[in-house]
Amino acid sequence: MSLNVQEIKGFLPESKPYKRYDSGGLYLLVKPNGSKLWQFKYRFGGIEKKMPFGAFPEISLAEARRRRDRARTTVADGIDPMRERKREKAKIRLGAENTFAVVASSYIEHKMVGEGLAEATLKKARWFLELLTPAIGNMPLDDLDPQMMLAALKKLEARGNLETAKKCRSFSSRVFRYGAALGVCQSDPTAILQGALITPKARHYAAILEPEKLGQLLRAIDDFECYPVTKLALKIAPHIFVRPGELRHGDWSELDWEKAIWTIPAGKMKARRTHAVPLSRQVLELFRELQSVTIGTGYMFPAFHTWKRPMSENTLNASFRRMGFTKDEMTAHGFRSTASTLLNESGLWHPDAIERALAHGDSNAIRGAYNRGHYWDERVRMAQWWSDYLDLLRRGESTAPMKADL
Known part of the structure; x- marks a missing residue:
């Protein structure tokens, strides 16, 4: 005989749990603490199993019967409803963990x-x-x-x-x-x-491309009063034209004083390839001066308040603004365009040597590996020539490209 709501409400707790059956395997388990729990008894694979549906009155008699009917249909389809429930719960839990x-x-x-x-x-x-x-x-x-x-x-x-x-x-x-x-x-x-988003216009970093104006910038850097590490970063950046992030994150352990090479690890490079930077006499002297105003280990260009972090990414650009150069005139990244333009315009250096100095990748891996070795000697000469040329512009003596010692 099936249960009804009134008799369910009248079931009182006893010293031991007892069951009151409805139909189709559905029954109510009344516990000594007064709780009334719906359960469904079924057989699957020859084994008797039980499936809880929740407590009365939170789960009504009508709802308990609906859940029983769904479970019976699942059994008829050859699926264990209890195992299916566990699988769904695991899926929900896994989904929360795999957002x-x-x-x-x-x-x-x-x-x-x-x-x-x-x-x-x-x-x-x-x-x-x-x-x-x-x-x-x-x-x-x-x-x-x-x-x-x-x-x-x-x-x-x-x-x-x-x-x-x-x-x-x-x-x-x-x-x-x-x-x-x-x-x-x-x-x-x-x-x-990939083709569904609007392609942005190519961004060009503001850069000084005229030799005379570059000389003015170099003199402005000489006259600029600021934190010594910032001043030396401004002086070194035009000579080696690495990316601003590569400069800021430079570590003293990467510098080989004897060979005059700064080797930037692959993890710090945009192209994820180790990049060797030949250092001119001027740059080595600037690095020695920089070492004297830092602790000489860790970051070459530490932040103002702590040696444990690199200089802020806004420091150099903010310095240009204070010198009177607008964001449309010059940026820290612009030194790369400056060097690329003037080195190419000089006609003295192979374009691939310039590209390698800028750490631009080569789509042809074999050609890229060949060029890295083949142009190293030219890059060393080019680095010294470039520093000498910058000194010439800084002194305002000439704006014409010098002859290279080839």
Whole structure:
């Protein structure tokens, strides 16, 4: 005989648990503490099993019967309803552990940090994750499809951040590939989105390209009053034209005084390849002066308040502004364009030697490896010629390219 609500309410606790059956395997377990628990008894694979449905009155009689009917149908389909429930719960729990934010954080903190990537690169990756988190951070990686990813990226694009949107797509792609390797997702939904975002116009860093004006800048640096480490960074940067981040993160252990070479590890380079910088006599002298005003270990260009962190990325550009050079006239990154333009215009150096000095990659790996070795001697001569030429411009003696000692 089936139960009804009134008699269920009238069941009183006893010293031992007891059962009151409804129908189709559904029964109510009344416990000594007064709780009334729905359970479903069934057989699967010849074994009797029990499946809890919750407590009365939170789970009503009608709801308990609906759950019983669904479970009976599952059994009829050859599926164990208890095992299926556990699988669904595990899936939900796994989904919470494998959200985009969780997997992306793991990718950054374990893979990227483990590979020794530059702090600036890690900082940028964390920023990309921060931008994407509001839209997709809490979603399981395997639930994200191309349309969801495109919507998240389009939000960034709508703010005018075209370059950032493209870089976030690239970052997301790496996260999905990492997730696929871990087995938490099946594919990369961003792979087909490469042509779906607006291509930003190429950004050109402001740079001084006229020899006479470059001489004015060099004299302005000489006259600029500031923190000694900043002053020496401003003096060294025009000579070696590495990227600002590579300069700021330079470490004294990377400098070979005897061979006059600064070897920047692959992890600090944009192209992820070790880069050797030949140092002129002038640059070596500037580095000796820099060593005398720092502790001589760790960062070459430490921050003002601590030796444990590098100089701020805004320091050099802020110095140009204080010297009177606007952001449309000169940037720290602009020294690379300055050197590239004037070295090429001199007609004295092979274009590949200049490209190698700028640490620009070669799409042909074999050719790139050959050029690195073949142009080293020319790069050493070019480094000294460039420093001599800068001294000439700084003194205002000439703006014409000097002859090279070839």
